[in-house]
Amino acid sequence: MYNNDIIRIENLHVTTATQVILKDINLKIPRNRITVILGPSGCGKTTLLKCLNRLTDLHPQLQVSGKVWIDDEDIFQPNVDVIAVRKKMGLLSQRPYPLPMSIYQNVAYGLKMQGIADKHTIRERVQHYLEEVGLWKEVKDRLHSPASKLSIGQQQRLCLARGLAVQPEIILADEPTSALDPISSKKIEEKFLELKSDYTLVLVTHILRQAKRLADHVIFMYLGEVIEQGTPQEIFEHPQTTILREYLKSGH
Amino acid sequence: MNREKWIEILSEKWMLLATLLMCMLPLSMGIGLLIESMPLLQQYRLGSLIRNSAWSPAEGKFGMISFIVGTLWVTGLSLCMAAPVSLLVSIYVTQYAKPWLMRTIHIVMDILAGIPSVVYGVWGVLVIVPWISQKLAPTFGYSSSGYCILSGGLVLAVMSIPYILHLQIEIFRTIPIELKEVSLSLGATYWETIKHVLLRQARRGIIASVGLGISKALGETIAVLMVVGNVPQIPENIFQAGYPLPALIANNYGEMMSVPHYLSALMFASLILFLIICLFNSVSHWIIYKINRI
Secondary structure, three states, X not given: OOOOEEEEEEEEEXXXXXXXXXXXXXXXXXXXXXXXEEOOOOOOHHHHHHHHOOHHHHXXXXXXXXXXXXXXXXXXXXXXXXXXXXXXXXXXXXXXXXXXXXXXXXXXXXXXXOOOOOHHHHHHHHHHHHHHOOOHHHHOOOOOOEHHHOOHHHHHHHHHHHHHHOOOOEEEEEOOOOOOOHHHHXXXXXXXXXXXXXXXXXXXXXXXXXXXXXXXXXXXXXXXXEEEEEOHHHHHHOOOOHHHHHHHHHOO | OOHHHHHHXXXXXXXXXXXXXXXXXXXXXXXXXXXXXXXXXXXXXXXXXXXXXXXXXXXXXXXXXXHHHHHHHHHHHHXXXXXXXXXXXXXXXXXXXXXXXXXXXXXXXXXXXXXXXXXXXXXXXXXXXXXXXXHHHHHOOOOOOOOOHHHHHHHHHHHHHHHHHHHHHHHXXXXXXXXXXXXXXXXXXXXXXXXXXXXXXXXXXXXXXXXXXXXXXXXXXXXXXXXXXXXXXXXXXXXXXXXOHHHHHHHHOOOOOOOOOHHHHHHHHHHHHHHHHHHHHXXXXXXXXXXXXX
8 A cells, every 4th residue: 555654653652750752743744745843942853753763762761652653664563673664764963973984984884784795886875975965076085084074064964975875765854954054054955855856854943944945744843742734834824823823923 | 469469370370380290290200210220220231131031139130021021911911801891891881781780880890999909919819819720720731829920910800890991981971872873773783883883983982991901900019919929930821920010029129138239120120110101101192193093
């Protein structure tokens, strides 16, 4: 059965010992679209993103209940192959975290982890994805110098290339431009618009204008709850709730 | 000038003075030891002192090589045992273990670090020495009194583990969790993430912790002295007795009587120990510097 919603979330609760982080989340995320999760800082957007590829496993203090279907597979079932689930997703975090190795190896790492051993294939793919994020020309003469020497904008694009190289279906981006200058941000945004023909993008942001520029589908969250979701037109032109109206008014 | 300004200047100068004194300490110690060993060095050639293995102060023989080799053996053995164990423990408690185990390990480390050296020595004599002479050495076809460089290395390893472990746990804890998230989301398993990313990120710290471990182990005296046998010879295998430099100095200082050059020879031994430690420190700094540039 072909399902147009690549991710479906049902009754997702995330709590710690003392507080509720996500409360009764029900969502559908459409395939090959940019879905923007919008909301003020600390409303649980990042945690929601981490639930999607079970990075919540790294935080033993989080208790997760509910269902998350990705391609019709409930990823919180105990017998799920977590590695396979994570391979479907590329992650772009708030600040770039280059792996402690060279530029080349940063992109090659994921390929090697997927069992590709042929040097030639790896070389080709590294070049291809560095070109795809517009970084190849800038780094082709210093592929083997440490990734940490790049500027922060370049690092973020490297992280995008590294995520794309493993050929995911979904790209999870957690405020990917919040640490970047306007020009680097613009490059990333333009890239996102190109990418949506091949990938599903889930973008977390608190920047209203960015949401307006990119979104096909908007989810507005506040204090761990989904307040409204819908098309950009519905959300930005005809907000139903007071909270959202307030947010849009005071928004950035 | 008013009073506050004076106090301001004075306190800054005091701190500067203290810092300068601090920097001068190793240099002055080195020079002091050199001056004290001059009488010996004027009498004998440096090369022959270091190369010679004959040690008999009454006959005027001051060969140092057995002590140098003994020191390196015991230190090397202890590190071969302590470094892997503390690395495995630090990875386990920071990456896999539940928080209560982490707390327990911290308590255990504090206890181990607080036990006086001489108690480790007694434990070595009562437990390690008999075990090696009765069980381990016969298993490998050697006969041994148990007072040997392996005992010294083992006791030293147990003593340096809490020290190295403490540093390594801190190193692994400071690695941002996002790096792990990145690696996992690229399809690496948890172990691959540890192997390729965490160990790589931590390698400088790991080398530094082992380097500091070496420096500490090199100078450790009492516990080693009690189990190592103290025979001035170059050990042929790890079940033979050895005689490290610190043990030589501690055993003989104050009993030189009127043997000519004896005091000077012990000072020379201290100088060698001092130089070996400086050398190890420089080497580990150099490795860290090299890694920094990759």
